[in-house]
Amino acid sequence: MSAAQAIGEFLQSPDDLLKVVAFRKKLEKEKASIDTRLKSGVKDQLDATREGLRKLFSTRSHIQSIKDEMQVVDALCSDPRNSVSTFDQISRVSICG
Numbered sequence: 513m514s515a516a517q518a519i520g521e522f523l524q525s526p527d528d529l530l531k532v533v534a535f536r537k538k539l540e541k542e543k544a545s546i547d548t549r550l551k552s553g554v555k556d557q558l559d560a561t562r563e564g565l566r567k568l569f570s571t572r573s574h575i576q577s578i579k580d581e582m583q584v585v586d587a588l589c590s591d592p593r594n595s596v597s598t599f600d601q602i603s604r605v606s607i608c609g
Contacts, residue, residue, distance in 0.1 A: 522528065 523532070
């Protein structure tokens, strides 16, 4: 059935034109409702995306801080002279002994 045939069946008498006005108003209300829900959904998605990005950037910053601290620890642990105050004495004893 074509659109023209469907409209022809719907508009069989002059009084049916009143149905068209009411039907149009109904469709406009439905469209407005759908538009409102879509805008709300888009806003919610944008808010969630922004919050996710904020968390990712914060996490990246924390990871970099941990990485920097681990490099300091690694440097301290790689040279026992930094952590053992009597390292020189122990070294001399081990060479002489």
